[in-house]
Amino acid sequence: MTEDKSSPAPSDAGVTPARRSGLIAIVGRPNVGKSTLLNALVGQKVSITSAKAQTTRHRITGVRTLDEAQFVFVDTPGFQTKHNAALNRNLNRTVHGVLGDVDLVLFVVEAGRFGLDDAKVLSLLPEDRPVVLIANKLDAVHRRAELAPWLKSMQERRNFAEFVPLSAKKAADVTRLFKILKPYLPEQEWFYEEDALTDRSEKFLASELIREKLFRLTGDELPYTSTVVIDKWEDEGELRRISASIIVERDAHKGMVIGQGGELLKRIGSEARQELEHLFDGRVFLELWVKVRSGWADSEEHLRSYGYE
Numbered sequence: 001m002t003e004d005k006s007s008p009a010p011s012d013a014g015v016t017p018a019r020r021s022g023l024i025a026i027v028g029r030p031n032v033g034k035s036t037l038l039n040a041l042v043g044q045k046v047s048i049t050s051a052k053a054q055t056t057r058h059r060i061t062g063v064r065t066l067d068e069a070q071f072v073f074v075d076t077p078g079f080q081t082k083h084n085a086a087l088n089r090n091l092n093r094t095v096h097g098v099l100g101d102v103d104l105v106l107f108v109v110e111a112g113r114f115g116l117d118d119a120k121v122l123s124l125l126p127e128d129r130p131v132v133l134i135a136n137k138l139d140a141v142h143r144r145a146e147l148a149p150w151l152k153s154m155q156e157r158r159n160f161a162e163f164v165p166l167s168a169k170k171a172a173d174v175t176r177l178f179k180i181l182k183p184y185l186p187e188q189e190w191f192y193e194e195d196a197l198t199d200r201s202e203k204f205l206a207s208e209l210i211r212e213k214l215f216r217l218t219g220d221e222l223p224y225t226s227t228v229v230i231d232k233w234e235d236e237g238e239l240r241r242i243s244a245s246i247i248v249e250r251d252a253h254k255g256m257v258i259g260q261g262g263e264l265l266k267r268i269g270s271e272a273r274q275e276l277e278h279l280f281d282g283r284v285f286l287e288l289w290v291k292v293r294s295g296w297a298d299s300e301e302h303l304r305s306y307g308y309e
């Protein structure tokens with residue numbers, strides 16, 4: 001519970017607006033920019049992003065409190081329609097789980113595009129909740145004239161509460177989005193402290209940041225079924241000593257991660273370390289290993305042991 005410093009004295013009643021708070025799910029097919037949007041809304045990176053599809057694997061809560069309103073956003077994995085491995089079933093379960101108890105849904109698509117995979121996600125959204133259509137990557141749309149008929153066609157797909165074309169990478173667009181969303185938050189007490197950013201631990205954020213560098217620095221040959229686990233974590237005053245393993249499915253993948261003369265693994269480690277030091281505002285000693293566990297992404301047991309809910 002948040003300490004209630006700013007609630008009005010009885011004589012002020014009616015002057016200070018009542019507190020609002022709500023749970024807002026961010027859903028859409030892979031790679032439409034959900035996590036980029038979450039980070040922009042929170043004002044700090046709490047969810048990793050990459051040009052590869054299927055970057056996000058967990059539900060990640062990001063919190064932003066502005067005046068009397070606390071926005072609790074939940075980033076979700078891009079909903080899978082193609083593959084059916086245990087990992088993908090797990091990701092889809094996560095999306096379903098989040099949709100159960102939200103106040104509002106942000107359905108993210110790429111502006112000007114609506115495919116079968118988008119339609120599949122739309123069909124999962126609860127009928128009885130307001131859904132805001134976010135048409136992201138507006139900066140990448142060169143024929144603006146075609147957007148109006150596209151938006152009109154979107155109106156026929158569902159009774160959307162709002163239509164918001166934007167770019168998650170433009171600060172002014174994100175500010176505008178807060179104004180649009182605020183009226184949808186129910187009047188109720190906040191769930192988090194005023195300065196909370198996420199419900200995730202330092203350990204989780206560290207493993208995710210390493211995975212982000214892995215995803216960003218390796219080519220498309222490395223299948224998305226690689227993951228990162230933290231093996232050891234020691235705090236020595238300001239210094240964090242972290243030992244982590246990158247888990248891949250095959251020996252050949254191990255070589256891809258390590259690179260010629262170990263160069264790539266070094267770069268993954270050094271970029272991850274720099275970002276972790278910035279995030280934790282303290283020194284980090286990071287040791288990285290690469291291990292082969294064939295079939296981990298297809299085994300429910302392995303998934304659980306690697307932290308998949």
Ligand SMILES: Nc1nc2c(ncn2[C@@H]2O[C@H](COP(=O)(O)OP(=O)(O)OP(=O)(O)O)[C@@H](O)[C@H]2O)c(=O)[nH]1
Nearest residue numbers: 030031032033034035036049050054055056078168
């Ligand atoms: N041009 C442009 N690119 C964007 C924008 N938002 C996100 N991107 C890019 O789109 C790619 C995917 O972004 P993510 O935020 O990882 O997408 P996601 O929907 O979370 O993807 P998954 O977690 O894999 O489902 C990245 O390369 C982003 O930089 C935008 O507004 N404009």
Ligand SMILES: [Mg+2]
Nearest residue numbers: 034035055056
């Ligand atoms: Mg994501």
